[in-house]
Amino acid sequence: MTAPTTDAARSLRCKDAAVPPAAELGWEAYMGRACYACGRQLTRNAVHKGWARGRAGVHVLDTEVWACPA
Numbered sequence: 001m002t003a004p005t006t007d008a009a010r011s012l013r014c015k016d017a018a019v020p021p022a023a024e025l026g027w028e029a030y031m032g033r034a035c036y037a038c039g040r041q042l043t044r045n046a047v048h049k050g051w052a053r054g055r056a057g058v059h060v061l062d063t064e065v066w067a068c069p070a
């Protein structure tokens, strides 16, 4: 399957974007299923970015985040 190349508007690569607080991630991104920067579903080549940090009262919301392949 070949992905369409319609990324002209995306000047910054996802993996270069700053990691947002965990509370600002969409559910799919929070679960590690989508790119934390653009929200697209990830492929096998997702780039591990690190951790998004968050807290809700006593609950720690830290989660690992992933970005689209470069």
Ligand SMILES: [Zn+2]
Pocket (backbone or CB within 6 Å): 014, 035, 036, 037, 038, 039, 040, 067, 068
């Ligand atoms: Zn992305």
